């Protein structure tokens with residue numbers, strides 16, 4: 001099963017992806033986590049990604065493709081995975097389709113977690129990651145609306161998108177997501 005967890009920063013993609021990966025026994029790929037690890041380890045990709053991640057801009061698609069190809073080459077991704085924070089642009093969506101079809105796979109579902117902006121800002125300020133400062137959060141939300149949200153229409157057109165209310169306790173939201181998958 002290839003599941004895409006979709007939504008603005010702070011809607012709970014990472015939290016839900018981790019729980020689902022555990023419950024369903026599939027791999028979890030967070031491109032944000034992959035970039036933070038690459039930055040920490042000062043890899044070539046990390047050095048390029050750093051200024052984008054720090055300022056809340058999207059890392060260029062070709063760099064994203066490199067990190068995703070590397071991660072999805074792993075054996076644990078052979079049968080399925082939960083994608084969290086990828087794809088974020090139409091070019092990334094096309095790249096994903098290409099990667100998957102080469103393996104004879106396709107996206108099972110795209111789950112769009114919906115949370116209003118003020119709730120998102122409150123959540124992220126509480127989380128307090130390096131890029132969770134109010135001006136950077138607002139920038140990330142603008143980037144989401146401009147560059148990522150258009151994919152909602154793309155995946156709706158493919159009949160893959162289901163929206164879920166992302167407000168509430170973690171378990172509650174998880175039950176809503178599981179209900180869609182069953």
Ligand code: AMP
Pocket residue numbers: 009031032033035052053054056057058059060064084085086087088092140
């Ligand atoms: P996240 O952990 O998903 O909130 O991502 C944190 C940051 O990593 C983003 O603000 C971007 O700078 C970068 N990033 C993560 N995933 C992607 C992606 N698919 N495309 C471009 N940039 C990304």
